[in-house]
Amino acid sequence: MSLIKHIQPTVVSLAVFTVLFGGLYPLATTAIVQTAFPDKAQGSLIRDGQTVIGSRLIGQNFTQPQYLWGRLSATGPAPYNAAASSGSNYGVNNPALIEAAKARRDALNLTGPVPVDLLTASGSGLDPHISPAAAAVQVPRIAATRHIPQQRVRDAIAAATQTPDFGVLGEARVNVLEVNLRLDGRLK
């Protein structure tokens, strides 16, 4: 009977593949990358002394005027919840999408048009970046709140700006947390 003769290979192959791909493969990967890129494998964490203050890759929620603000975040119960990533999933005609964008527009209180990435929620809810244009429009507010020259804010932004990878891949972007750490003098 053909069913019976397949039982042993089924059991053995599932056992072997479970050990190999569920155990040895992830452990081997861990051994290699924890040796080669320990900082990245552990989450690109930023520390102040012994205290973890965030990850370079994970955005934080900024609402105070002296800080650069990032993308909207739709995670619950609070924005930028890095233990429960989520997008808004609003469709283009969902009134809630427009309400959220209007609320952000009013909070920014700019004279000109608002860069679109400041009015929309990111896919992960944890986007660490905004566009250079979205950073530039916030310079006057930050400088005025901190009573510092606008050029110092621009320098902090420039130091945290990346161009597209190899000049072509992806978009130019500003790391919001890095800018704010520089403004606070906690990152040189």
Added chain:
Amino acid sequence: MFLGITSAGWLQLVLFMAALTALAVPLGGYVARVLSGQRNLLSPVIKPVEGLIYTMGDVRPDQDMTWTDYATAVILFSFGGFILLFGLLLTQGFLPLNPQHLPNLTPDLAFNTAVSFVTNTNWQSYAGEATLSYFSQMVGLTVQNFVSAAVGIAVLAALIRGLTGQTTDKLGNFWVDLVRIHLYILLPLALIVAVALSSQGVIQTFVSYVTAHTLEGPHQTLALGPVASQEAIKMLGTNGGGFFNTNSAHPFENPTPLSNLIEMLSILLIPAALCFTFGQMIGERRQGIAIFAAMTLVFVPLTAACIGLEQAGNPHLTTIGSDSATNMEGKETRFGIANSAIWATATTAASNGSVNAMHDSFTPLGGLIPMILMQFGEVIYGGVGSGLYGMLVFVILTVFIAGLMVGRTPEYLGKKIGAFEIKMASMAVLLPCALVLICTAVAVLTPWGQAGIYNPGAQGFSEVLYAFTSAANNNGSAFAGLSANTPFYNSLLGLCMLFGRFFVLLPVLAIAGSLAAKRTVPASSGTLPTHTPLFVVFLIGVIVLVGVLTYAPALALGPVIEHLNLIKG
């Protein structure tokens, strides 16, 4: 700007296709050597391990199987994998490597998730970081990411042997195919990709979630885990089930544009390479090239259209003071429009189903494109193995229809196509269509189905249509506003995934068995050549016609109405 797409967008699309083709051709040759049992680069290292597994499993590698035998082994192996994963998910609370003390899954969620991974669908009713322990992710999901992919390639190998076999009833040995695909193809590729991704910042750690003392306000808990190892095979095996809820939009799964390129290439790499494997194994490379050309000619225009539609975006945004209508809702800054749209089409052309942007927030027509790519039956590259065997089913239908038009007996690669093959091919093509339309109707007509809808209006209907399209075609992506983690959706979507996988796979094996028994007849002046541009166009025509005729009414009720609502303002 050309067709509303920036020059950077075009450049990235061209680069992506060039890199994909450059990698797929050599890999295809290597896979052909592996599947034919020829010696290769890795043989000295792997051959002894291979032999050891055969000894333990009491497998006689030289003993080939009939199609029913091969099918029995596939079913038994998949069923065993399902039981293992189902049991593990039901008991994860008692198992190790669970630093967050996450509880056991409910039975309906465990059923849905186990079916989802065994069928290579990877629909996410679960929310990775909030539902699954490190043990479940690693020993449960990662293992099925490998083996469900290998099963797809094995079935394809059996079909190719059916096409080349001469009056035989043997299609190869499933266990040998399975072991060789794992050890020679999937494992080495996964290791390379995992390390490459980690160099970009994809995490790989076993420590518990870290608390960060943020600059402003409350603490932030950073979910961590062994992500890189799972991410690599998730992409390569066209699986797509995310370690985190937001999948490859999450910076720990996909931190940079370069990691994004590596992951997008990994989605289509093996499915594209298998076209060249096919050409080599049947001894006529141009047949493989013709199929690759047909896939590419559907993929590239739809991808360009998707980029253009997302770039044109949402006019509501400019009316309230935005500097552009570009649809950045649900998209990450580092990827922008082009990389989000290329990903969306690649992940749905292949049956990958991972996302780097939220498809529910795409423009209505921009979101229609991923949906129709799935509705074509996941044959535009498609899943590993399953994409090409699905495509070959369409090829058989195409030679049949062409044969009817010119009044000749249809044949493919010298094999006469008879009534049995056409019955099986029709079943493989039509069953997923029926599942999608019937289940969508059931869901929108019942309170349990309506309860999960998130967005108002036509977009809500699209969420349901997308979900069943994704499940029955084994894709796994979602219009994620839909609350699918309910007993109703978990069960119905689970059944769609099961039927969508095995009621395509079994007819394909039956076709393989039937073709193997036939003699190859030499080509004559009456033979329709299947490597010509004319045939490529005809093949595309059949695929598009079946897809559009089946789904046009449903698409009109969802994305098309939503689009009309958008432009009327």
